[in-house]
Amino acid sequence: MIHKTAIIDPGAELGNDIEIGPFTVIESDVTIGDGTVIGPNVSIRPYTSIGPRCNIHAGAVLGGTPQDVNFEGGKSFVTIGANCQIRECVTINRGTQTDSVTEVGDDCFLMALSHLGHNVKLGRNVIVANGALLAGYVDVGDNVFISGNCVVHQFVTIGRLAMLGGTCGVSKDIPPFCLVKPLEGNKILGLNSVGLRRSTLSKEERQEIKEAFKLLYLSDLNISHALEKIKSAYPSGPASEFSAFIEKSERGICSM
Numbered sequence: 001m002i003h004k005t006a007i008i009d010p011g012a013e014l015g016n017d018i019e020i021g022p023f024t025v026i027e028s029d030v031t032i033g034d035g036t037v038i039g040p041n042v043s044i045r046p047y048t049s050i051g052p053r054c055n056i057h058a059g060a061v062l063g064g065t066p067q068d069v070n071f072e073g074g075k076s077f078v079t080i081g082a083n084c085q086i087r088e089c090v091t092i093n094r095g096t097q098t099d100s101v102t103e104v105g106d107d108c109f110l111m112a113l114s115h116l117g118h119n120v121k122l123g124r125n126v127i128v129a130n131g132a133l134l135a136g137y138v139d140v141g142d143n144v145f146i147s148g149n150c151v152v153h154q155f156v157t158i159g160r161l162a163m164l165g166g167t168c169g170v171s172k173d174i175p176p177f178c179l180v181k182p183l184e185g186n187k188i189l190g191l192n193s194v195g196l197r198r199s200t201l202s203k204e205e206r207q208e209i210k211e212a213f214k215l216l217y218l219s220d221l222n223i224s225h226a227l228e229k230i231k232s233a234y235p236s237g238p239a240s241e242f243s244a245f246i247e248k249s250e251r252g253i254c255s256m
Contacts, residue, residue: 003040012044015052030063033082047075047094051082051106059089066093066118068136074098081106081124088112095119096136105142123160132164141176145195159245161199163192173249175216176241177209186254188217201238208239216242217256 002008003022011028018032021040026032030044033052040058044050048063056062063078065071076095080086083106090110095101096118104116105124114128117135123142128134131149138152141160146152150164153171158164162174165182172186177196181187191213196206212234216226223246230243246253 021058045094048078048080050080051084053082054080054084054086056086057088057090057112060086061089061091062086064091064093066096066136068096068118071096071118072098076118077101078104080104081108083107085109087114090114090116092116092120093118111148117154129166143195143199145192147182156251157245157249159241161192161195163195165189170254171251172254173245173251174254175245177213177238178254180254188254188256205238208234208237209242212239212242216246223253 002020005022006020006024008026009028012026012030014032015034017035019037021038023040024038024042026044027046029046031049033050035052036050036054038056042056043061045063075098078092078094079101081104084104087110089112092102093116100119102116102119103121105122105126107125108122109127111128111130113130114132115134119137120134122140125143126140128146129148132146134152135154137155139157141158143161144158145163147164147166149167151169156170157173159174159176161177164170164180167183168180169185170180174180177191179189179192181189191210196209212230215221215229219226221229227243227246234240
């Protein structure tokens with residue numbers, strides 16, 4: 001059902017069984033997948049692609065131009081996967097450079113007033129709680145939980161199954177499986193134990209992650225020596241993700 005007050009550009013491509021609420025505006029070069037429900041007063045800007053079975057609530061603005069002084073007006077994109085929940089007044093900006101993309105994976109949940117800046121990449125099953133703000137180029141792994149009112153600096157990478165405590169500010173990379181201390185900046189509190197228990201990881205894999213975490217954060221080793229120990233002890237499996245992540249980090253990792 002499409003409400004009679006909705007404005008839909010003829011250049012938009014709509015799937016089957018879509019609902020569009022009153023006063024919503026869908027511009028040209030927009031693709032919306034089957035079964036997606038769009039509430040009232042939503043704005044979907046050009047070059048935005050939304051997967052099937054998404055639910056987009058009132059006041060969301062998807063595909064707005066990037067809030068970047070370097071933006072030169074080129075054609076860039078927002079892609080949103082399947083089964084995503086996008087709540088009230090969420091904003092998602094498209095990429096800065098021509099042909100670049102802001103990406104949201106399948107099964108993500110973006111709560112009210114959260115913001116994804118240009119070129120952000122969210123993996124699968126990411127939760128971004130109310131009022132959280134992700135600056136440009138932030139890269140978020142699968143199954144991450146970002147609590148309410150968190151602020152994430154541009155170019156930060158967040159490893160999978162990490163959790164950010166409420167109202168924290170982060171300007172350094174967050175290794176996988178870690179919990180960032182609430183109300184503070186760049187401080188690891190420990191492992192995301194609840195997330196690990198709820199994951200598909202085996203008991204043995206979770207134990208190896210704990211041991212690797214101890215080497216990294218709870219030993220007297222510096223990072224270089226801790227990495228050597230982790231790579232030697234855990235050449236494969238989830239625990240090896242610590243060393244792989246840190247070796248790729250360009251901003252340095254959060255401390256404890």
